[in-house]
Amino acid sequence: MKIKHSLFFYLASLSATPIIGGCNLYFNFANNLYATEHDTIAIPFTAIVGTLLISLLVLLLQRPYRLRRTSNMPNTLLTKSASILATIVTAVLLLDNLIYWLHPNHLPTFLIFLTASYCYVYYQLQLYGITKTGPTH
Numbered sequence: 001m002k003i004k005h006s007l008f009f010y011l012a013s014l015s016a017t018p019i020i021g022g023c024n025l026y027f028n029f030a031n032n033l034y035a036t037e038h039d040t041i042a043i044p045f046t047a048i049v050g051t052l053l054i055s056l057l058v059l060l061l062q063r064p065y066r067l068r069r070t071s072n073m074p075n076t077l078l079t080k081s082a083s084i085l086a087t088i089v090t091a092v093l094l095l096d097n098l099i100y101w102l103h104p105n106h107l108p109t110f111l112i113f114l115t116a117s118y119c120y121v122y123y124q125l126q127l128y129g130i131t132k133t134g135p136t137h
Contacts, residue, residue, distance in 0.1 A: 006126050010119035014055055017116060021048040021101075021109040028105050047100075048109070051093050061086035066127060087124055094120060 034040040065083035068075045094117040101110040125131040
């Protein structure tokens with residue numbers, strides 16, 4: 001079972017979210033789209049970085065499941081439960097960000113979260129064996 005490529009694409013797109021989101025927030029702020037008397041850039045940027053960190057931490061919960069699956073070892077109830085919990089938490093985080101950034105002024109940020117979400121769903125389908133990996137699909 002080869003799932004490294006889809007994991008790489010997910011991590012790459014997720015890692016790009018603070019860069020693209022930060023640039024988008026800065027350019028919107030520079031174009032006076034936000035009120036200048038409030039700290040409007042720091043809070044959304046912190047949310048983007050927080051999403052990145054939480055997603056990476058939760059991804060570590062799936063590591064035992066992924067290692068056992070790739071080495072064809074049986075998974076315990078604990079590894080399955082932790083992996084499913086990680087999937088649910090990450091899916092909720094990504095969906096929440098998609099809804100939050102769905103605004104014409106935040107299109108680049110929305111698109112990078114959409115890309116990360118697509119890569120995550122594909123990675124999860126491969127991880128749980130729903131989609132086969134390989135050159136035949």
